[in-house]
Amino acid sequence: QKEVEQDPGPLSVPEGAIVSLNCTYSNSAFQYFMWYRQYSRKGPELLMYTYSSGNKEDGRFTAQVDKSSKYISLFIRDSQPSDSATYLCAMTSWGKLQFGAGTQVVVTP
Amino acid sequence: GAVVSQHPSWVICKSGTSVKIECRSLDFQATTMFWYRQFPKQSLMLMATSNEGSKATYEQGVEKDKFLINHASLTLSTLTVTSAHPEDSSFYICSAPKANLGKETQYFGPGTRLLVL
Secondary structure, eight states, rough: SSSSSEEEEEEEEEETEEEEEEEEOOOOOOEEEEEEEEEETTTEEEEEOOSSSSEEEETTTEEEETTTTTEEEEEEOOGGGGGOOEEEEEESSSSSEOOOOOOOEEOOO | OOOOEOSSSSEEEOOOEEEEEEEEEESOSSSEEEEEEETTTTTTEEEOOOOOOOOEEOOTTTTTOOOOOOEETTTEEEEEEEOOGGGGEEEEEEEEEETTTTTEEEEEEOOEEEOOO
């Protein structure tokens, strides 16, 4: 079993809709949780960073962490075609990251 | 702006040759850097941890004699793919952790695309 599970998609939504992404994990030692956005042929770009259970908002992005359920989510409000990318969850206890497989998101105009 | 750079951004080489990829932290020192490989439509896979002043640690299944890592300074790590073969063609990405207010964030380089003919 992988330590981090993420549905690879693709997830297609119309412009303006809410994009909902999630990952589950099995290692209770993970303390830091990240979401990265990766455009085709580019390196990952950090979007959100959380370290405690609860919600964190940054503009149109909301990250949720539920450590009791070992479940994290990313929500993108008012989605735009420019949000079309692969979104990877990542988590670590310190140092090395464990990544999910990445979810491909397509926002259609 | 970018805090981690990689060079080159892409490289094409003949089978059997060696290729060196550089990873630099631009405005901070990194005693540790990480090297990842990403095949098309797959997630990043950690290859090795580069440690300044000591040997790199490799993940299971990664050949240390094939993927030579040198952490030359607190801002530079290099990955050399020795005797590259077509199956080594991939997207190689490095990351470096940067501490900010007591928390650590991984910053990634833009990646190096390697094509071995």
